[in-house]
Amino acid sequence: MQITCSQEQLSKGLNIVTKAVPTRTTMSILECVMIDATANQIKLMANDMEIGIETIIEGTIIERGVIAVDAKIFSDMIRHLPNEDVTIITNESTFATTISCGKEHYDLSGKTGSDFPLIPIIPRNQPIVIPQFRLKDIIRQTIFSTSENDANRMMGGELFEIAADKLRVVSLDGHRISIRNVVLADSYVDQKVIVPAKTLNELSKIMNGGPDDLVKIYITENHIIFEFEETTVVSQLIDGEYFRIDHMLSTDYETKITLNKKDLLDKITRANLLVSEVDKKPIILNITDGRMEMKIVSARGSYDGDLAISKEGRDIMIGFNPKFFIEALRVIDDDRIDIYMVSPKAPCFIRDDGGSYNYLILPVNFTAA
Amino acid sequence: MQITCSQEQLSKGLNIVTKAVPTRTTMSILECVMIDATANQIKLMANDMEIGIETIIEGTIIERGVIAVDAKIFSDMIRHLPNEDVTIITNESTFATTISCGKEHYDLSGKTGSDFPLIPIIPRNQPIVIPQFRLKDIIRQTIFSTSENDANRMMGGELFEIAADKLRVVSLDGHRISIRNVVLADSYVDQKVIVPAKTLNELSKIMNGGPDDLVKIYITENHIIFEFEETTVVSQLIDGEYFRIDHMLSTDYETKITLNKKDLLDKITRANLLVSEVDKKPIILNITDGRMEMKIVSARGSYDGDLAISKEGRDIMIGFNPKFFIEALRVIDDDRIDIYMVSPKAPCFIRDDGGSYNYLILPVNFTAA
Numbered sequence: 001m002q003i004t005c006s007q008e009q010l011s012k013g014l015n016i017v018t019k020a021v022p023t024r025t026t027m028s029i030l031e032c033v034m035i036d037a038t039a040n041q042i043k044l045m046a047n048d049m050e051i052g053i054e055t056i057i058e059g060t061i062i063e064r065g066v067i068a069v070d071a072k073i074f075s076d077m078i079r080h081l082p083n084e085d086v087t088i089i090t091n092e093s094t095f096a097t098t099i100s101c102g103k104e105h106y107d108l109s110g111k112t113g114s115d116f117p118l119i120p121i122i123p124r125n126q127p128i129v130i131p132q133f134r135l136k137d138i139i140r141q142t143i144f145s146t147s148e149n150d151a152n153r154m155m156g157g158e159l160f161e162i163a164a165d166k167l168r169v170v171s172l173d174g175h176r177i178s179i180r181n182v183v184l185a186d187s188y189v190d191q192k193v194i195v196p197a198k199t200l201n202e203l204s205k206i207m208n209g210g211p212d213d214l215v216k217i218y219i220t221e222n223h224i225i226f227e228f229e230e231t232t233v234v235s236q237l238i239d240g241e242y243f244r245i246d247h248m249l250s251t252d253y254e255t256k257i258t259l260n261k262k263d264l265l266d267k268i269t270r271a272n273l274l275v276s277e278v279d280k281k282p283i284i285l286n287i288t289d290g291r292m293e294m295k296i297v298s299a300r301g302s303y304d305g306d307l308a309i310s311k312e313g314r315d316i317m318i319g320f321n322p323k324f325f326i327e328a329l330r331v332i333d334d335d336r337i338d339i340y341m342v343s344p345k346a347p348c349f350i351r352d353d354g355g356s357y358n359y360l361i362l363p364v365n366f367t368a369a
Numbered sequence: 370m371q372i373t374c375s376q377e378q379l380s381k382g383l384n385i386v387t388k389a390v391p392t393r394t395t396m397s398i399l400e401c402v403m404i405d406a407t408a409n410q411i412k413l414m415a416n417d418m419e420i421g422i423e424t425i426i427e428g429t430i431i432e433r434g435v436i437a438v439d440a441k442i443f444s445d446m447i448r449h450l451p452n453e454d455v456t457i458i459t460n461e462s463t464f465a466t467t468i469s470c471g472k473e474h475y476d477l478s479g480k481t482g483s484d485f486p487l488i489p490i491i492p493r494n495q496p497i498v499i500p501q502f503r504l505k506d507i508i509r510q511t512i513f514s515t516s517e518n519d520a521n522r523m524m525g526g527e528l529f530e531i532a533a534d535k536l537r538v539v540s541l542d543g544h545r546i547s548i549r550n551v552v553l554a555d556s557y558v559d560q561k562v563i564v565p566a567k568t569l570n571e572l573s574k575i576m577n578g579g580p581d582d583l584v585k586i587y588i589t590e591n592h593i594i595f596e597f598e599e600t601t602v603v604s605q606l607i608d609g610e611y612f613r614i615d616h617m618l619s620t621d622y623e624t625k626i627t628l629n630k631k632d633l634l635d636k637i638t639r640a641n642l643l644v645s646e647v648d649k650k651p652i653i654l655n656i657t658d659g660r661m662e663m664k665i666v667s668a669r670g671s672y673d674g675d676l677a678i679s680k681e682g683r684d685i686m687i688g689f690n691p692k693f694f695i696e697a698l699r700v701i702d703d704d705r706i707d708i709y710m711v712s713p714k715a716p717c718f719i720r721d722d723g724g725s726y727n728y729l730i731l732p733v734n735f736t737a738a
Contacts, residue, residue, distance in 0.1 A: 070669075073669050076642045077642055080639045081639065082635070103674065106671070107670050107671040270450065270473065273449060274442075300442050301442070303473070303476075306472040
C-alpha cells in the first residue's frame, strides 16, 4: 500500500476512529487502527467489538492495500508531525510500515489488515434524521443518570423510543429517571431500542457539525448506526425489554413550586460541599409559602440556605441526594423551573409545561431536626 | 472573632496561602488555614513546617480574634460563594465558626489558633530585589533538573548564588546541570544557599505581579523569605555544601554546531514518541558538515530525521536521553542555539554567548548502527 494524505486529514480521521479503540483488551489487533485503501478511497477504522467507527479521509492512493497499525503510537506520531503531506508505505509481505513527512521517517511494524475484525455490513432501512447538535444535547441531558457498573445491563444504556415524529430518550439508575422528548422533522415507524451509554458518549465527542448538519440513524435488530459527514459509527444494541416507566410518571401532585434555576443550583452546589463519598447526607428542603429553606448537616459542618419560591398546594419537608438535583439542574436550560411533589416518600418531578423534559428524583429518608 | 471581607479578597488570599497546606500530614492542625485578626489586620496563614505562607487581606475587624479552620473545606466554601461580603464569626470557647454570605450560613468546627505552628519571626537583613517575572522565569528554566526522590537532598533544591550584582541559579540531577545567570539592579554581599524545589514551585504559582512588580528576598542562616505585595513566603533552606560544579563547566570543545531551536525541539519531540518508560532508548545524533542526522530505534519502531546545521570542528556521533534535550530546549527562548561537544563520552553544553544560560547534558552509550 502507498498513500499520501495531509497531516490534517489523517489527524482529524484518527481523532474520530480512535474513540473505538479499547483501553484494555486481550486482542492486540483491536489496539490497532486499520487503514483500508483497497478501494477508491482511504478509510480509517477502529473496532472494540461493541462499537466500530470508520471515517473516510481525503488523500491519494498510489498503490492499493490495507494495513493495521498500533492506534496510540500512530496517532501520537501523526499528531506531532507538521501540517504537510504524509506518505504511508507498507510492505505487503512483512507489513513493515514507513510514515514519511519531509525528511523525517518513522518505521513501524504493522499487522495484516485481514486479521482486523470488520464492522458488520448491515442492511439499511429508512434513516431517522436529526440535527447533530440536537442529538448531542439530548445525550448530554440524559447520560448522567445511566449506571455503567450496575448488575442490570439495561441501566448502562438509554432507551431511544420513536413514535411517529416523536423521539423520547430515557435513562435511569434506580434513584432517578431522566427523560427528553424531541419532535422530529418527519414521521417514522414506531420502534424502541436500548443504546449503550458508552456509544452515546463517544458519539457526542466526535459529532461536531454546525447548526445545519444532520446525523442519519439506522436501526436494525441488533445494531444502531449513526452516519454523518464521512463518518459511520456502528454499535451493538443492548438486548432486552427496557423498564416500564410510564406508570411512574404521575402528573398528580400535592405541592408545586416555581423558582429560579440558577439560584437553586448555586445553593445546592454550595450545600453539597459538606457531602463526601463516605458521609452522604441529604439536603433537606423545607417548603412553605414563598420560601424554601435548605439544610445539610454532615461531619464537616452544616449549611443553611433559603430561597424565594412561589408555591401551590401543601407545605412539605423533603430530603434528597443533592448530587441528583445538581446533575439534573445543570442540563436544564430554563431560567425558571417547576418542581412537583406528592409526599416526602414519593418521587418529585422537575418538568416543563411543553413536555420537553421530565426528571424524576426519588427522595431519601431523613431525620427532621 | 468577627470579621467581614469580600469573597474576592478571601478567595485570593486562600488561593495563596493554601499552597503551604500539606497534602498528607499526621498533624491535623497543619491541614488548617489560620485566620489571624488579633492585630489591626486580617492575616491568613498556612504552614507545612517547611514552607510557611502568610498574606494580608482587606476587610473589617468587628471583634479581634484568631481561628484555624480546615483549609480544603473552607477554601471550597469561599470559592463557591458569590462575590459579596462574607462574615466570619467564631465562638471563643467552642471555636465553632459561622461563615455567612447573604442568607446562607455555613457552620464549621474550628480549632484554636494558638495550636497553629507560627511562621518563625526572622530578623531581616538587606533584601535582594528582583522583578517577580524574572524570578519566575529563572525557576521555570531550571526547576526541571532538580530531583526530588534522590537520596541526595541537595538535588531536591536549587543553588542560589549571589556575587556582587550577579545571581546564579543552579540545579542538577546527576545527568545534567541547568544554570541561569541574571544581573541584578544592585550589588549585594556574596552568599549562597540551597532552596527546596518545592518552595520554588509553590512560589512560582503565587507570584503573579505585573512587569514592574518586585519581590524582596531575605536570606538568613536557615531560612529564605520572599516578600511581595501582601504576601510573605518563609522557607527552610537545605543544609549543606552544594556540588562543586565549576570544574565541570569547561569551555573547550571539539565540535560546535549552530541550529534552529524550534526545528530541533520539534524533531526530538517526535523521535521521543518511540521512547517509553520501560524502553529508554537514546537519540543518536550523527553530526557532519551542514547536517545532523537523528535516529531512535526502539521496540515501538524507528525514527529518522535530519536537520540543517552549521558546524565548526570535528564530525561526531553522540547519543543522548531525548527527554533531557527536550526539557532544556523548551526553556530556551533563543531562535538559534549553539551546542558544544568534546567527545561521545563527555558532556555537551547548550549555552549562549552572553552567558545567561548553560545547560550541561551527559551523553549515553549507544551501539552505532
